Amino acid sequence: xxxxxxxxxxxxxxxxxxxxxxxxxxxxxxxxxxxxxxxxxxxxxxxxxxxxxxxxxxxxxxxxxxxxxxxxxxxxxxxxxxxxxxxxxxxxxxxxxxxxxxxxxxxxxxxxxxxxxxxx
Amino acid sequence: xxxxxxxxxxxxxxxxxxxxxxxxxxxxxxxxxxxxxxxxxxxxxxxxxxxxxxxxxxxxxxxxxxxxxxxxxxxxxxxxxxxxxxxxxxxxxxxxxxxxxxxxxx
Numbered sequence: 001x002x003x004x005x006x007x008x009x010x011x012x013x014x015x016x017x018x019x020x021x022x023x024x025x026x027x028x029x030x031x032x033x034x035x036x037x038x039x040x041x042x043x044x045x046x047x048x049x050x051x052x053x054x055x056x057x058x059x060x061x062x063x064x065x066x067x068x069x070x071x072x073x074x075x076x077x078x079x080x081x082x083x084x085x086x087x088x089x090x091x092x093x094x095x096x097x098x099x100x101x102x103x104x105x106x107x108x109x110x111x112x113x114x115x116x117x118x119x120x
Numbered sequence: 121x122x123x124x125x126x127x128x129x130x131x132x133x134x135x136x137x138x139x140x141x142x143x144x145x146x147x148x149x150x151x152x153x154x155x156x157x158x159x160x161x162x163x164x165x166x167x168x169x170x171x172x173x174x175x176x177x178x179x180x181x182x183x184x185x186x187x188x189x190x191x192x193x194x195x196x197x198x199x200x201x202x203x204x205x206x207x208x209x210x211x212x213x214x215x216x217x218x219x220x221x222x223x224x225x226x
Contacts, residue, residue, distance in 0.1 A: 024188040024189065025186075025187075025188045025189070026188075028186035028187065028188045029188045031183070031186055032185050032186060032188070034182075035182040035183050035184075035185065038178075038182040039178050039179055039182055042128075042174075042178040042182075043174070043175060043178045046131075046132075046135070046170075046171065046174045046175075046178070047171075049135055049139075050135065050167050050170070050171055052139075053135065053138055053139050053142055053159070053163070053167060054158075054159055054163075054164075054167060055142075055156065055158070055159065071175065072175070072178075072179075075175060075179045076179065079179055079180075079185060080185050086187050086188065086189055087185040087186070087187060087188060088188070089188070113139065116139065116143075117139050117142050117143055117146070118142075118146065118156070
């Protein structure tokens, strides 16, 4: 009886180790995704203002946007202490998610700042 | 949290000052009738400083990352009472008549 219980417990443990990512605290995951979204949106706006101040036109500005987003990705990975799996379920969420979402805000503030600084 | 917010506002103010300096620089160039090739060095340094501050603020202000493992330290007690499977409604409270106007006091 005790032997059966032991094998049952150890089986459950190995199952838990493999199923660990199938049950996770979804509310925390959603909160983490919101944090990433806020960070990326704010930094794409700031990036747009800087691109406008520095007078970037055309392709250079988009290069600058991707540079700012790459730095943001590195910053987010540092914030997650590089152990992505304890805060998210895959690497893609922290690296790629929201990459293009801030592009519109970036272009808006880029043109706004460029007009204010260089044209008026 | 408030520190991050203050740092963010400070970074935005630095960027606004950099924008103002660039506007003045362009006015100067217009007077001297030269082309705008690039911002002056001070503006570049100011913009980098503003970017650094805003980046730090943008990463720390929205909040901490919370662990998603169900068996981690901080998730231990919080998610247990929220489990609907353990909430029962078939208890003696239904013996109370519904005319009683009692309110819950926290």
